[in-house]
Amino acid sequence: MDNIEVVEAVFEAFRSDDPGRVEGLLADEFVFTSPQDDHIDKATFVRKCLPAAGQITNQRTVHLVEAAGGNVFIMYEYTATTGETHRNTECLTVRDGRIVETQVFFGGRY
Secondary structure, three states: OOHHHHHHHHHHHHHOOOHHHHHHHEEEEEEEEEOOEEEEEHHHHHHHHHHHHHHEEEEEEEEEEEOHHHEEEEEEEEEEOOOOEEEEEEEEEEEOOEEEEEEEEEEEEO
16 A cells, blocks of 8 residues: 555554454554644553544545655545534654554544
8 A cells, every 4th residue: 555545544543443343543652742632652642542533523625635755635524423514634654554643633523
């Protein structure tokens, strides 16, 4: 898989609530940063963030762009179970077919 396909695969696995597939696409040294999480490791990400898939009823990709250094930027829009729609942007760094870092930038309601 190329870097774009890796990112698409992890988002599809998340939307499908397939934690085993998500974990398989994350490198052992994976770190995750968002406004709510500061460089958490893979185990903490899996425990804390993967259950959030159940709070999303719909998600669509708005932009998906590969940049230098193995970075892929994705902007997506999702609808929460509350009915609110939001947009976020993420920068995912891919090495050797696995995601080593995700940085999330939260958007507001859309």
